[in-house]
Amino acid sequence: MREAPEALELAARAVAAAEGDEVDALAHRERSGLARFAASVVHQPTLVEDASVTIRVVRDGKIGAVSTNRVDDEGLREAARRAGEAAASGRPDPAFPGLAPPSPLPEVEGWDEETDALDPGAIAAHAWTAIEAAEGLGLYGYFTSGVTELAVASSTGVAVSQALTDATVLALAADETRSGYAEATSWRVGELDPAAAAREAASIAARTDGAGELEPGTYRALLSPYAFAELLLYFGYSSLGALALLEGRSFLAGRIGEKVFDERLSLADDGHDPRGLPKAFDLEGVPKQRVQLVEAGALRDVVWDRRTAHRDGRVSTGHGLDAASQAYGPLPFNLSVAPGEATDEELAELVGDGIYVTRLHYVNIVDAREGILTGMTRDGTFRVEGGRVSRPLVNLRFTTSVPELLAHLPGIGAEARLVNASDFYDARYPFGSLVPPVATERFTIVAAGSAPGL
Amino acid sequence: MRDLCRNAVDDALAGGASYADARAHERRSQTVRTKAREVDSVADSETEGIGVRVLVGGAWGFASSPNLSPAGAREAASRAVEFARASSSRAGARARRTELAPTPPARGEYRTPAGRDPVDVPLENKIELCLRAEEALERPGLALTSAFVRAQRERRGFASSEGADALQELCECGGGIEALALGDDGGVQTRSYPSAHGGSSAQAGWEYVEELGLEREAPRIAEEALALLRAEPCPAGVTTIVLDSDQTGLQVHESVGHPTELDRIYGTEAAYAGTSWVRAEDLGSLRYGSELMNITADATTPGGLGTFAWDDEGVPAAREPVVERGILAGFLTSRETAARLGRGAGGSMRADGWNRMPLVRMTNLHLEPGAGSLEELLAEVDDGIFMSTNKSWSIDDKRLNFQFGTEIAWEIKGGTLGRMLRDATYTGTTPVFWGSLDGVAGPEEWRLTGLTNCGKGQPGQHAHVSHGASPARFRNVQVGVRS
Numbered sequence: 037m038r039e040a041p042e043a044l045e046l047a048a049r050a051v052a053a054a055e056g057d058e059v060d061a062l063a064h065r066e067r068s069g070l071a072r073f074a075a076s077v078v079h080q081p082t083l084v085e086d087a088s089v090t091i092r093v094v095r096d097g098k099i100g101a102v103s104t105n106r107v108d109d110e111g112l113r114e115a116a117r118r119a120g121e122a123a124a125s126g127r128p129d130p131a132f133p134g135l136a137p138p139s140p141l142p143e144v145e146g147w148d149e150e151t152d153a154l155d156p157g158a159i160a161a162h163a164w165t166a167i168e169a170a171e172g173l174g175l176y177g178y179f180t181s182g183v184t185e186l187a188v189a190s191s192t193g194v195a196v197s198q199a200l201t202d203a204t205v206l207a208l209a210a211d212e213t214r215s216g217y218a219e220a221t222s223w224r225v226g227e228l229d230p231a232a233a234a235r236e237a238a239s240i241a242a243r244t245d246g247a248g249e250l251e252p253g254t255y256r257a258l259l260s261p262y263a264f265a266e267l268l269l270y271f272g273y274s275s276l277g278a279l280a281l282l283e284g285r286s287f288l289a290g291r292i293g294e295k296v297f298d299e300r301l302s303l304a305d306d307g308h309d310p311r312g313l314p315k316a317f318d319l320e321g322v323p324k325q326r327v328q329l330v331e332a333g334a335l336r337d338v339v340w341d342r343r344t345a346h347r348d349g350r351v352s353t354g355h356g357l358d359a360a361s362q363a364y365g366p367l368p369f370n371l372s373v374a375p376g377e378a379t380d381e382e383l384a385e386l387v388g389d390g391i392y393v394t395r396l397h398y399v400n401i402v403d404a405r406e407g408i409l410t411g412m413t414r415d416g417t418f419r420v421e422g423g424r425v426s427r428p429l430v431n432l433r434f435t436t437s438v439p440e441l442l443a444h445l446p447g448i449g450a451e452a453r454l455v456n457a458s459d460f461y462d463a464r465y466p467f468g469s470l471v472p473p474v475a476t477e478r479f480t481i482v483a484a485g486s487a488p489g490l
Numbered sequence: 491m492r493d494l495c496r497n498a499v500d501d502a503l504a505g506g507a508s509y510a511d512a513r514a515h516e517r518r519s520q521t522v523r524t525k526a527r528e529v530d531s532v533a534d535s536e537t538e539g540i541g542v543r544v545l546v547g548g549a550w551g552f553a554s555s556p557n558l559s560p561a562g563a564r565e566a567a568s569r570a571v572e573f574a575r576a577s578s579s580r581a582g583a584r585a586r587r588t589e590l591a592p593t594p595p596a597r598g599e600y601r602t603p604a605g606r607d608p609v610d611v612p613l614e615n616k617i618e619l620c621l622r623a624e625e626a627l628e629r630p631g632l633a634l635t636s637a638f639v640r641a642q643r644e645r646r647g648f649a650s651s652e653g654a655d656a657l658q659e660l661c662e663c664g665g666g667i668e669a670l671a672l673g674d675d676g677g678v679q680t681r682s683y684p685s686a687h688g689g690s691s692a693q694a695g696w697e698y699v700e701e702l703g704l705e706r707e708a709p710r711i712a713e714e715a716l717a718l719l720r721a722e723p724c725p726a727g728v729t730t731i732v733l734d735s736d737q738t739g740l741q742v743h744e745s746v747g748h749p750t751e752l753d754r755i756y757g758t759e760a761a762y763a764g765t766s767w768v769r770a771e772d773l774g775s776l777r778y779g780s781e782l783m784n785i786t787a788d789a790t791t792p793g794g795l796g797t798f799a800w801d802d803e804g805v806p807a808a809r810e811p812v813v814e815r816g817i818l819a820g821f822l823t824s825r826e827t828a829a830r831l832g833r834g835a836g837g838s839m840r841a842d843g844w845n846r847m848p849l850v851r852m853t854n855l856h857l858e859p860g861a862g863s864l865e866e867l868l869a870e871v872d873d874g875i876f877m878s879t880n881k882s883w884s885i886d887d888k889r890l891n892f893q894f895g896t897e898i899a900w901e902i903k904g905g906t907l908g909r910m911l912r913d914a915t916y917t918g919t920t921p922v923f924w925g926s927l928d929g930v931a932g933p934e935e936w937r938l939t940g941l942t943n944c945g946k947g948q949p950g951q952h953a954h955v956s957h958g959a960s961p962a963r964f965r966n967v968q969v970g971v972r973s
Binding site for chain 1: 521523525528529530531532533534535536537538539549550551552553554555556569570572573574576577578612613614617633634670672676677678757758759760761762764765767845846847849881882883884885886887888890891893895913915917945947948949950951952971972
């Protein structure tokens with residue numbers, strides 16, 4: 037694992053600047069570039085550099101947290117002083133278990149020298165490689181790479197750090213009547229082929245002209261890894277974290293141990309897997325554990341942070357957020373579906389008569405307790421007829437129950453793909469899901485939308 | 491701060507830029523949240539830095555530095571030029587020549603008119619306010635209650651190679667409460683006030699939070715959350731709906747605001763947020779909705795989260811029609827998109843901080859009021875549904891097909907509200923839906939709601955936006971969509 041000594045030194049200086057019964061600091065350093073393109077021209081190229089630290093002070097069971105990117109000694113002293121004031125202003129938190137003790141970290145990968153070394157010229161060049169491969173269609177999307185350094189230090193002896201690299205190419209090939217989508221993500225830029233992503237998007241787009249409508253109803257469906265990953269991500273946000281479980285908002289509340297999904301489905305959160313975007317520890321400095329969430333269709337567990345684990349007599353699984361974001365509770369950032377054995381062609385045969393969905397858009401939670409999501413399909417929706425992907429369809433609105441979808445999976449693809457899950461809001465924290473395509477018997481379409489294309 | 495911006499612009503020009511602007515930001519934010527009558531979090535954050543945007547050979551470049559010093563400004567300028575040069579290197583004849591609509595150089599200072607600086611209010615007072623509100627929420631049978639308040643103060647310096655040299659100091663604050671009820675059957679119901687998904691905020695002093703009346707409204711919210719557990723689900727069918735001002739504002743946001751952003755119309759957001767069902771050539775002729783539909787973009791609205799003296803390109807704030815009597819009358823624009831359209835001057839460019847490029851964003855977008863009270867609006871509904879407080883929202887990439895859900899609803903029978911309904915949803919197609927608008931309540935019902943979670947751009951950016959609206963009535967709407 038690549039450590040991040042400068043981030044760790046920053047975290048340690050922040051801890052030293054603060055006074056309290058307990059103190060910890062999360063340091064975050066980012067150097068990234070994103071060459072965004074539209075209509076085959078790079079139009080919004082953005083370079084970001086930042087270093088920030090979140091100081092958490094505990095006094096008499098009361099907690100205050102302050103974040104700053106003024107990381108010189110004066111800035112840290114001021115932030116530490118304000119964190120102390122924030123703690124003094126508060127009330128004792130009975131759910132707070134104290135700061136994490138030091139624990140051995142898992143050995144994970146996730147940093148790549150070549151990716152770390154990409155300069156603005158190289159980032160732009162990768163974007164242009166994708167653009168030039170789009171075969172007559174306009175290309176929209178981006179190429180991005182970055183290096184993120186995380187470190188946690190504490191008065192309880194935690195001193196951990198990790199450097200992470202990530203790179204993503206996102207390609208939407210489109211004209212007025214056609215659109216197709218593809219993406220690729222890795223922590224090793226050498227594993228990315230921007231031209232291949234552009235060609236994949238263009239190949240899908242080329243088949244979307246003349247899209248037809250579809251009557252609302254519940255259909256059998258073949259979901260691409262992009263589509264399936266997005267459904268799982270929203271289901272994960274609403275149901276696979278311990279806070280939602282403890283507060284009764286999760287679909288899993290009262291159902292742990294029950295076999296409610298198809299026995300072909302096994303789902304884990306695995307920050308150790310080198311095929312994903314590995315992380316050794318969470319934002320509380322707790323080592324990340326692999327958590328089996330669903331095993332052969334049975335609900336096994338959710339992910340935990342220190343606070344929720346303390347409430348339920350458990351141990352944190354290393355899924356805590358930073359001190360300022362604890363209201364969200366722990367979240368799964370490394371979802372991983374165990375691959376099946378089916379090829380794409382076999383999945384289409386298993387669907388028989390249904391639809392193929394490349395990508396989803398604007399997914400939102402209708403009913404978290406029931407796992408009902410709504411959203412649109414886009415950039416490559418097709419009819420599946422006679423066991424083959426056939427004619428194009430317009431974009432479709434779905435309002436569907438994820439638990440019902442997962443309860444009926446006649447086939448799971450043999451090849452899992454890493455799907456980027458970060459839209460790079462705020463400070464960079466790369467994460468993604470390892471997901472194969474799936475065939476489901478139940479995907480509910482409630483309306484037809486607009487045609488593919490711009 | 492202004493000196494740094496001017497220096498960065500000079501450095502960029504010396505490096506070969508034909509145009510440059512620089513923004514330096516210092517932002518301080520606080521959030522206090524209580525939950526289950528305990529302090530859940532007390533968070534305080536600050537961030538500062540400078541972002542430099544340049545045009546080199548007709549291509550944009552942007553780079554940022556957290557270092558608010560001459561060295562940081564110089565480095566950001568140099569890297570922005572480097573990235574622009576690299577990005578344009580293969581553009582050749584494909585690139586559209588970038589032109590900017592003319593604007594007078596932004597010069598001067600602006601400060602949010604505010605009473606008490608919300609950041610300076612002691613944290614103890616903020617915690618007390620939240621705990622009092624939660625105490626007022628407390629009811630047997632409620633599974634969880636929460637309250638939160640937020641405060642933010644920001645200084646923004648701006649300079650450009652066209653002579654802009656301005657400083658703005660903006661402050662905003664807000665808050666909200668939430669009650670969660672769990673039924674014996676596993677059902678979950680939530681009620682929020684004054685709005686869901688982050689309460690409501692305004693550019694104002696702390697008096698705004700005090701006037702929200704979180705403690706005052708808490709008993710009603712708590713009772714409604716419990717009552718929802720016993721309520722019947724919203725039936726499916728086609729009917730008349732009346733939306734409260736909060737949900738009407740979100741409807742404006744999603745189905746009018748985003749599709750009239752001219753960058754989306756020109757395709758530059760296609761890969762993420764999407765495009766638009768509206769075309770540039772539709773201006774002045776497209777029937778967007780009924781004669782009662784009047785939408786205004788107003789960056790001068792007192793208290794609006796999108797209020798400023800100049801946007802992040804230095805264009806002065808303005809109040810402009812977007813839809814007049816149902817006809818498309820304007821777009822939300824940047825200087826670049828306005829020049830391409832050959833009309834307008836921009837004025838809607840906003841950046842989420844120092845390390846993001848400005849994008850075309852909503853400022854404050856309002857449905858202008860009609861006449862009469864909510865009761866009068868309801869009185870003309872023989873059979874329908876009144877929906878309040880957004881619960882879920884989704885709309886397609888062209889902003890045409892949407893589905894929204896609200897936390898609470900009531901049936902309307904014979905012109906008055908009847909029984910409560912849970913899990914209400916409605917769906918539609920933008921011009922058909924707005925075409926069915928046949929009533930907007932008057933100015934006395936008009937409310938301004940500020941939201942802080944509008945996402946757009948790659949890398950992602952949040953925008954803070956306000957919407958003013960009165961309750962509005964729509965006919966022949968599909969409701970009760972479930973899986």
